[in-house]
Amino acid sequence: MTTSRSMTAAALIVAGISAPHVALAQQPGVKRTDLQRHDLSIPGREAIQVHVELAPGVVFPKHSHPGEEIIYVLTGSLEYELEGKPPVTLGAGDVLFIPAGTVHAAKNVGSDTGAELATYIVEKGKPLVVLAE
Numbered sequence: 180m181t182t183s184r185s186m187t188a189a190a191l192i193v194a195g196i197s198a199p200h201v202a203l204a205q206q207p208g209v210k211r212t213d214l215q216r217h218d219l220s221i222p223g224r225e226a227i228q229v230h231v232e233l234a235p236g237v238v239f240p241k242h243s244h245p246g247e248e249i250i251y252v253l254t255g256s257l258e259y260e261l262e263g264k265p266p267v268t269l270g271a272g273d274v275l276f277i278p279a280g281t282v283h284a285a286k287n288v289g290s291d292t293g294a295e296l297a298t299y300i301v302e303k304g305k306p307l308v309v310l311a312e
Contacts, residue, residue, distance in 0.1 A: 208237035208287075214296075218303065227299040227307065233257065233287040241284045241311035246301030248277040255293025258286045282311045 210232040217226050224246070233239065233255070241260075250259070252269045259275055260266045262282040269275060277283055279301075287293040301307060 206237075206239070208234035209239060219300070223303050225301060225303045227301065229297045229299070230294065231297055232292050232294045233285065234292055235287050235290055237287050239285040241282050242308050243280050243282050243311060244277070244299055244301055244307060244309070245305040246279045246299055249298040249300075250275040250277070251296040251298075253294040253296055255287060255291055256289035257293045257295060258288045260284045260286075 212230040214228040214230055215226075216228075218224075219226055230253075241262075250269075252271055252273045252275075254271050256268060256270050258266050258268045259277075260283060261277060267275070268288060285295075299307060
């Protein structure tokens with residue numbers, strides 16, 4: 180990994196500890212809007228719901244989460260690559276479950292902006308997104 184890439188990854192991870200939506204929203208072609216965040220009845224867990232938009236051709240790099248991610252595609256055509264599985268392309272109304280810690284990436288393979296509703300059930304106090312090497 181180059182020094183520049185290492186510094187960028189470190190900055191995103193550090194920024195993600197206190198404001199995960201800020202670090203990720205700054206990636207060109209990605210717009211993240213936090214919708215809600217609530218503690219769960221399970222100690223140490225929280226639910227976070229985010230509206231994510233990807234411009235055409237944009238790739239969100241390989242990453243993981245400290246808990247489960249549940250995706251509902253709202254618009255467009257989004258390709259998801261989960262570690263160890265072949266890529267899957269989803270359209271509006273399709274859903275995807277990503278187990279805790281699974282490295283994955285997303286790409287807008289359509290010609291219009293794609294959007295998803297991402298719901299995370301994660302460990303409270305940990306960075307929401309951990310970039311993979």
